[in-house]
Amino acid sequence: MRLTYRTARVLAAAAEHPGASNRLIGEQADVYDQGQISKLLARLERIGLLQNTGEGHTKGESNAWSLTILGERVTEHLALTPSARHGAPQRPASPSGGVVQTDGAGTPPLERMASRHRTKRKEV
Numbered sequence: 635m636r637l638t639y640r641t642a643r644v645l646a647a648a649a650e651h652p653g654a655s656n657r658l659i660g661e662q663a664d665v666y667d668q669g670q671i672s673k674l675l676a677r678l679e680r681i682g683l684l685q686n687t688g689e690g691h692t693k694g695e696s697n698a699w700s701l702t703i704l705g706e707r708v709t710e711h712l713a714l715t716p717s718a719r720h721g722a723p724q725r726p727a728s729p730s731g732g733v734v735q736t737d738g739a740g741t742p743p744l745e746r747m748a749s750r751h752r753t754k755r756k757e758v
Contacts, residue, residue, distance in 0.1 A: 644665065653698040654698070
């Protein structure tokens with residue numbers, strides 16, 4: 635799965651709101667279509683970045699999404715978590731011991747993705 639701006643926003647929302655429902659994560663990530671957020675969350679669960687600890691459909695309860703250990707490592711690597719964005723070095727170490735790639739100005743990946751996303755939307 636390729637990492638899109640929307641996927642990064644969903645991971646960041648799950649990091650900031652552990653145990654959040656589909657609706658809350660969707661609102662935080664600006665994905666308001668319930669079908670889209672449901673499919674994206676299920677996809678992230680299948681690849682091991684999110685886990686659903688809620689009772690879900692079997693009990694008629696809300697889902698409760700949180701990052702897996704792998705999901706935490708990915709969000710830290712991409713500087714998506716609040717602690718990584720505030721006060722952490724501009725080039726934090728990745729789980730593999732590498733360094734998060736920044737542009738020449740030190741812009742982390744999420745900010746670059748957001749900038750490209752805004753530019754593409756204006757062109758359409």
